[in-house]
Amino acid sequence: MAFDVAIIGLGYVGLPLAQEASRVGLKVLGFDVNTGVVDALNAGTSHVDDLTDDHISEMIGAGFEATTDASRLGEVKTLVICVPTPLAEDGGPDLGPVNAAVATIAEHLTTGQTVILESTTYPGTTDEVVRPVLEAKGLTAGTDFHLAFSPERIDPGNETFGAKNTPKVVGGHTPACGDAAEAFYGQFVDTVVRAKGTREAETAKLLENTYRHINIALVNEMARFCHDLGIDLWDVIDAAKTKPFGFQAFYPGPGVGGHCIPIDPNYLSYNVRAKLGYPFRFVELAQEINSTMPAYVVQRAQNILNEDSKSLRGSSVLLLGVTYKPDIADQRESPAVPLAQQLVAKGATVRYHDDKVEQWRAVPDAERVTDLDAAVGDADLTILVQNHKGYDVDALAAKAKRFFDTRGVAADGERVERL
Numbered sequence: 001m002a003f004d005v006a007i008i009g010l011g012y013v014g015l016p017l018a019q020e021a022s023r024v025g026l027k028v029l030g031f032d033v034n035t036g037v038v039d040a041l042n043a044g045t046s047h048v049d050d051l052t053d054d055h056i057s058e059m060i061g062a063g064f065e066a067t068t069d070a071s072r073l074g075e076v077k078t079l080v081i082c083v084p085t086p087l088a089e090d091g092g093p094d095l096g097p098v099n100a101a102v103a104t105i106a107e108h109l110t111t112g113q114t115v116i117l118e119s120t121t122y123p124g125t126t127d128e129v130v131r132p133v134l135e136a137k138g139l140t141a142g143t144d145f146h147l148a149f150s151p152e153r154i155d156p157g158n159e160t161f162g163a164k165n166t167p168k169v170v171g172g173h174t175p176a177c178g179d180a181a182e183a184f185y186g187q188f189v190d191t192v193v194r195a196k197g198t199r200e201a202e203t204a205k206l207l208e209n210t211y212r213h214i215n216i217a218l219v220n221e222m223a224r225f226c227h228d229l230g231i232d233l234w235d236v237i238d239a240a241k242t243k244p245f246g247f248q249a250f251y252p253g254p255g256v257g258g259h260c261i262p263i264d265p266n267y268l269s270y271n272v273r274a275k276l277g278y279p280f281r282f283v284e285l286a287q288e289i290n291s292t293m294p295a296y297v298v299q300r301a302q303n304i305l306n307e308d309s310k311s312l313r314g315s316s317v318l319l320l321g322v323t324y325k326p327d328i329a330d331q332r333e334s335p336a337v338p339l340a341q342q343l344v345a346k347g348a349t350v351r352y353h354d355d356k357v358e359q360w361r362a363v364p365d366a367e368r369v370t371d372l373d374a375a376v377g378d379a380d381l382t383i384l385v386q387n388h389k390g391y392d393v394d395a396l397a398a399k400a401k402r403f404f405d406t407r408g409v410a411a412d413g414e415r416v417e418r419l
Contacts, residue, residue: 255335
């Protein structure tokens with residue numbers, strides 16, 4: 001076959017995977033329905049934070065090619081689906097992108113190929129949704145082609161762990177399917193972990209992010225009552241994390257963002273309700289707590305301004321950092337969006353500073369500022385929403401009329417309040 005692997009979906013998950021496969025000499029075909037993305041990649045231009053233009057050029061030099069031509073998927077040995085799975089209106093996953101990718105693969109599926117789903121979804125998707133479509137033309141999974149699930153574990157902006165050194169969980173439709181997927185990933189991933197089957201691999205991903213979701217909700221709820229009780233939660237966490245066993249530090253914030261934490265646990269909750277008829281109460285409570293954090297930050301902002309005899313209506317509020325993670329441009333599910341929208345709804349004049357975000361389309365009423373020092377000095381209240389490395393937080397806090405730190409990094413001061 002002309003290519004060793006086709007990566008379906010060339011975003012934050014698919015592109016790093018394509019990079020690692022290219023680095024070990026595999027010939028990689030990238031497939032995406034977005035013509036702009038494909039053309040840019042073939043011209044050597046990256047559109048994700050973790051890969052530079054130089055990285056793309058290196059991949060091209062190793063034989064990487066991007067295409068929108070689905071007929072070429074028959075040229076590859078292994079096909080990996082890395083398309084997004086956003087939440088649908090009913091709270092379950094929107095499988096539209098997955099269904100489209102699977103239907104496209106099915107049109108060109110040939111004997112001996114391996115198909116692997118990486119897109120996060122509810123348990124049973126690989127067997128109940130993907131497999132019937134792939135088998136519709138007469139080929140049988142586990143006999144004529146291999147089918148597996150391997151959850152993506154990409155952490156955008158993580159300088160320590162990437163696609164190569166993050167252990168890769170693999171669950172096959174049959175043991176032989178698992179063997180094929182393990183052999184594929186084993187060529188460029190340091191550690192491959194075998195799950196019992198596709199459902200176990202699908203659920204492992206959801207457990208990882210549900211664990212984080214619930215623990216973040218725990219400290220977010222503690223932030224509220226610790227503030228009311230006059231307890232410094234940040235100091236509490238610093239003390240607790242000195243225990244060398246039985247505790248992992250999680251931190252409060254203005255809300256949760258990204259694709260994983262605010263979305264993935266809901267797939268599991270949705271699946272439990274749909275199939276078993278009862279709630280996954282921990283997840284639903286965690287979602288309730290985390291989703292109300294932007295409103296809580298607005299409430300605290302009102303209280304801070306009240307101390308200066310100012311109302312939120314008519315006040316100037318500057319938001320520092322509006323991406324969902326520090327030092328990346330990714331804005332998916334960023335809590336800065338509902339925070340800004342609620343501030344605007346209450347009559348505040350909202351401005352923002354973020355070198356990663358040229359245009360904040362989600363909040364068109366927010367004005368972007370470029371002179372950071374002047375903007376901090378002018379604002380009635382400055383809120384640190386995302387702590388990018390470029391911010392000298394203590395220096396900015398010293399210039400601010402009032403500084404609200406939602407990330408617990410500013411030193412104590414008369415004009416500083418922490419979440």
